[in-house]
Amino acid sequence: MERNEIHAFLKKRLEQNGHLLGVACGSGISAKYTEKGGADMLLALNSGRFRQAGTSSLAGFMPFANCNQMVMDFASREIIPSIKKIPVIFGLCATDPTISLPEYLELIHEKKFSGINNYPSIGMIGGKFREALEEEGMTYDKEVEAIRIANQKNIFSVAFVFDELQCEKMLDAGADIICLHLGLTSGGNLGAKKVMSLEESIDASNRIFRICEAIRPSVIKLIYGGPVRTRLDVKYMYDNTIAQGYLGGSSFERIPSEQSLTHVTQEFKMVGKFNQNAELHKMIADVSSHYNYVDLIKEHVAANYMHELIFSDIADKLHISRSYLSTLFKKEMGCTFPEYVRRVRINKAIEIEKCELISFVNLAYLMGYNDYAHFSKAFKKQTGMSPREYFSNKNRKLRESVQ
Template sequence: MNKLNSEIKRGRYILGVAVGAGISARSASEGGADFLLSLNSGKFRQMGLGSLGGYLSNANSNQFVMDFSLKEILPRVKNIPVLFGLNATDPTIDLRSYINLIKDKGFAGINNYPTVGLFDGKFYNHLKEDGISYDEEVEAIKIAHEMGLFTVAFVFNEYQAEEMVDAGADVICVHLGLTKGGDLGASKVLSLSKSKELVNNIFNLVEKKTTSILKMVYGGPIQNKSDIQFIYNNTSCDGYIGGSTFERIPSEEAIHKTTIEFKYMSSIEDPILEQLNRSIDSPKDYVKFILKYIEFHYSESISLKDLSEILHVSSEYLSRLFKKEKNISFKEYLISYRLDKFIDIMIKYPNLSMREGAIKVGYFNYVHFSKLFKKRKNISPKNYFISYKHN
């Protein structure tokens, strides 16, 4: 909680990512997520099914989550909290004993998922008659809180929010329904406008009771940066939790796009490969190839060793050749090219964050990039663009 609150004080929003596979967990962690949630729907999404798969009797939810989390999630990420998606209404478990098991296995906390909060009407009434209700989810959050675990409570209305606050939840997250978008998205979702109203009503109640709880939103119509920005601008939201937004939709789009590109290829070659087809035998040809390669691949990992293997010459030879022709080392040229490209990109796309701009030119560690920029330009990236705007 101290870590999350310090993020907010620094002007950043909190980000939680619901994952169903090790590669998703690792990628989200490296991308800067503040915590991960192992939810049964995450695994069903990885299986090519919709999130509703986690609400049908397809598997023992708690055992399902425990199995894939211990095999795929916890071993892949060491420095980020992982929450267990607990089916608190499972009639075959003793809540206190099972939450104690969750803690012993190394999970940082729990989230009430799957949640009966998504059910209403006759079906929910029948569940309640059988003793299966949201009350058990509240009890689970209360027990976990007493055990010192981090707790994220999905709520659907003001009454549930009030119950979860009293239970000791660390995060009240307004669940806006299944995520819209992608091939498997739900067709009926709350509009952003109605979502804003619901979120404000719930958060107003929470704020009257306490100021120590973090307030987040999940799902519904939110599937891109513009959607969540709308919620941030119009509510007192501290952050966002997403599943399909980070795991399913990007995968669908990327795999679909890449498959089409490979299937329906034109006869036009990559400029780099075209150049490689030509004779490269003079010193200037080698340097020309390297310059062209940097021009097209500056956002990727580039090393002189890789280039030397492509050109079938030693890296030492290429290094001497490059410095002789350009009066600068390969490394210094690459850094200068990327920094200049970063400036061009940030001027062209002023709404990009500095971190995003750095990633676009091949630097995924922004702290390292900022130090590099300041060393070369004698000014930090932030102050550089403040100065640029004034001029």
């Protein structure tokens, strides 16, 4: 797909679905079935290939292979031939001193890739090693240069940024998509253990996207990685930022594979032993699985936000101490359980009110509040306005935009 075609395609997808979804793939089978599932674009990254080998995404930054050659080999053989309807983006190591960027971008285009992405990125590296790389000319500015050359050659580009200055540079270089990279993805057995909280991710996203709005509002704004790994995490980010989409790798390849392969193998292993006792079979599978208590809490809140939610009751059901569970939750989310519940309820109220004409009193009841005053106080704490002020302001802006 050519650059103008990609813009038209993504604009249409945004209008249809409200958000975009990109998947970083490391194999043909992943690419084929994520396209079937509705992905809007694919990223061919070296870390995706290493995940398929059973290693962490971090391997994409180690001297295990020539990353550009790796992506060129597996993506041109496995992904490009099987993907016809959505763009495939090449993960380019722009700091590779053995290539000429203008010539290599021409090769990428000739191989039918739709665009480039600056990965692996210097932005993921810090400390003395970062200083040594920069002394050798391997800087983030080389990645900016790659995006600028792509822009000059009319090649689509997805720019990973890690701070405000990098965002400004990539916007000036002409990036078509600005994607805030939140770090290696957490979760599962091989996931990153130290990541920022979701609340910190919201703050970082809003800082980056404010720059986008000030310099080039039309640029597509996405988020990637870090603590954002489940559908509920993605929705939480959508509700609290102006992100227009999500890019994920481990969320679609590594974590589902870890879970499904373990469970399917256990099921086959138990054939003839417990096949007459389905409940026992399920209990064994559940006990053997990798539990993430915070994910279970988020699922519980999503399903029961309209009811009274008592944290100690949840802790009892999970057979874990309340204080320990509270510490886990605060560390991963960056907020307390009551604060998280309030955010979920108010965001849901805004979502419903946009689509349905319903009294604020009834809306408060639907969100799990016993009275309107409590709902209004929570609403104002989150939005800075009462429900009546907020929706009146929204309606006025909507009328002005139509006029």
